Amino acid sequence: xxxxxxxxxxxxxxxxxxxxxxxxxxxxxVVRAAPLYVPAMPRTGKEMSVRMTNCGTLGWVTDKExxxxxxxxxxxxxEPWPPMPPALLRIWQEVADYPxxxxxxxxxxxxxxxxxxxxxxxxxxxxxxxxxxVSLGDDCLFRVGGLRRTDKAVSFRLQSGDVVxxxxxxxxxxxxxxxxxxxxxxxxxxxxxxxxxMRRVTKP
Numbered sequence: 001x002x003x004x005x006x007x008x009x010x011x012x013x014x015x016x017x018x019x020x021x022x023x024x025x026x027x028x029x030v031v032r033a034a035p036l037y038v039p040a041m042p043r044t045g046k047e048m049s050v051r052m053t054n055c056g057t058l059g060w061v062t063d064k065e066x067x068x069x070x071x072x073x074x075x076x077x078x079e080p081w082p083p084m085p086p087a088l089l090r091i092w093q094e095v096a097d098y099p100x101x102x103x104x105x106x107x108x109x110x111x112x113x114x115x116x117x118x119x120x121x122x123x124x125x126x127x128x129x130x131x132x133x134v135s136l137g138d139d140c141l142f143r144v145g146g147l148r149r150t151d152k153a154v155s156f157r158l159q160s161g162d163v164v165x166x167x168x169x170x171x172x173x174x175x176x177x178x179x180x181x182x183x184x185x186x187x188x189x190x191x192x193x194x195x196x197x198m199r200r201v202t203k204p
Contacts, residue, residue, distance in 0.1 A: 002156055007170030008144055015161035020187055023134055027107060027194060030055045031146035034074045037108055041074040042067035049114040058085040058104040058201050060123065068123050070104060070201050091134060092198050094164055098129045102198035110193040116177040118149060121199065129200030130167030136160050137193040139181040145174045160185045
């Protein structure tokens with residue numbers, strides 16, 4: 001059995017097939033209200049390989065001009081982010097071990113060629129709250145290490161319905177997605193992977 005860093009929890013098959021399908025419909029409604037867009041890296045303006053949007057009272061965004069940040073409105077439409085689906089809030093309540101609700105849920109869509117470089121989730125004011133991640137669609141190879149980019153990392157496969165929690169000693173661990181395994185799930189008719197990342201942004 002793979003030994004994960006302290007504070008990392010992997011819950012394979014946390015969502016049943018029925019729960020995954022229902023959550024996917026919730027996310028489709030989110031995307032209708034807040035369309036997916038292509039984010040850009042600070043300073044360089046290089047486009048990321050994922051498309052993203054958000055739901056909740058706050059949303060995480062990035063662009064060349066203003067960098068990484070949270071804001072209350074969609075950067076393209078200027079509209080407030082749609083509410084977080086109740087199913088996501090229930091998952092947070094069940095696994096986060098934190099008294100307050102998440103304020104942001106980042107929705108990342110990975111095409112078969114997309115990746116996510118090693119990074120820390122550190123744009124939040126409250127690191128006492130964990131980061132809770134839900135996978136839908138095709139499998140991916142997820143990598144998580146320590147508090148320095150050079151720390152030893154472990155890699156493991158995430159499947160549709162899995163939940164991962166980064167908390168405690170690993171709340172600021174470097175992590176990323178090295179690859180997508182195409183055609184490993186029938187959930188998304190055209191393939192790809194959706195990752196839903198819930199975060200508490202402000203301090204109580």
